[in-house]
Amino acid sequence: MSINNHDRAPENLAGYLPLAEKRVVRISGAGTDKFVQGQFSQNVDEITSEQSLRAAACTPKGRAYLLTRFVRDGDDLLMDVEDELADAALGQLKKYLMLFRGTTMEAQPQARILGLIGEQAAIAVAGEPARSLEAPGQVTRTDQGFLVRVEDLPGGNPRFEFWQTGDKPAGLAELPELTAEQWQAASIAAGVPWLTGATTEAYVPQMLNLQHLQGIHFKKGCYTGQEVIARMHFLGQLKKSLFRLDFAGTDTAPAPGSKLMADGKAIGDVVNAVMTGATQGTLLAVLRHDAANKPLQLAEDESATLTVVDLPYPVPERDTPEPENT
Structure with a gap:
């Protein structure tokens, strides 16, 4: 690969990283869309098989206690939750989920999210359809999961997330593995925040x-x-x-x-x-x-x-x- 990851400037990175701090949660059942519509800042009708969107869950005072992304999987919705915040955030949401009989919200222990930087990494997990993702939020499905384009780095270096729901290797063995710090620096460069225990419920x-x-x-x-x-x-x-x-x-x-x-x-x-x-x-x-x-x-x-x-x-x-x- 022509890009040298020893140059730690995030704009010049390429490779992949398992995002071990994120849990994948599946919401299933007849009340899925109504539940999400009533608890998150996103319009659930615009989360489709081709479009993934970010959202916040907030307190009645408008303070965000969860920043997430939704991916549509048939009639279900998948969302990501920071492991540090998962117990408190999911506990808060389940207070409202009780109103929707037969609807469940469960962590998926077999699923994982991979952070990808550069088109080569995206093609490695999704093949040529990865090239069709040109804007943040666009999704393509594979037999192993969902490839989502997220916000590019300054200068246009593309970033992706692969939400792997299958159990086969993702085909990334020949690509460089990024460090957690490199992925975080890339997220900061793209202007994408994440919440921690110190900042949950701190901001509208x-x-x-x-x-x-x-x-x-x-x-x-x-x-x-x-x-x-x-x-x-x-x-x-x-x-x-x-x-x-x-x-x-x-x-x-x-x-x-x-x-x-x-x-x-x-x-x-x-x-x-x-x-x-x-x-x-x-x-x-x-x-x-x-x-x-x-x-x-x-x-x-x-x-x-x-x-x-x-x-x-x-x-x-x-x-x-x-x-x-x-």
Whole structure:
């Protein structure tokens, strides 16, 4: 392969990684779609055999406790859940699932998700149909599972997830295996956050840019947390959103939930961070729009330098003036 994975810049990666921290959960039964429609920020009718979409499950106050992706498998829906959050998130959802007799939500221990970077890895698991996936969310099915295109890296290097439900090897043995840190750095470069124990229930989905990642449908019907999410959208009340920053001058990535400071005041929190070199790394943070252009510091390590980096997608809410009388 021409790409050298010793170059740790995420834009230059290629290969695969089993995403061991993710569980695959299957929702089955007559109430599947109604249950999902009532608990997630996505319009279930738009999750099809050809389109996979992200979504958030939220508290009644609109705070996200689960960020997931849905894949349609016949009449069933598959979703991914971070292992760290699975027990609490699934426990919360099952309180509502009880209203749908005969509908189940169960982890699939035999299933796994592989993270793939580069077209060669996608072709290795899905063959030539992988070339037909040109945009995030597009899906092709194989006899072993589902190949989903996810958000590209800056510069257009494609990323995929293979949701393997069969038991045959995925055909990736000759490709380089990525590290967990490399996959995380790639997700950060693509502007895609994930929740941890420190950040669950901390943010309204728009603060995590989920509306720009095919994760919120603002015209669907009511769901838990919808009133808060809709008000923030339609009244232009979003004052914080997700930013990407590079950091240097430290040998430890800041933990999720770490405070970012400007002018001696806390103006945001780290959502995800990973080292990309001995003394440098990259992170996603939710920051106040009115302070993001100021000199920034980590509250726990003032010697580290922080530089805001453009996300690969626009966030127009940062430039939208606040409506009057709201």
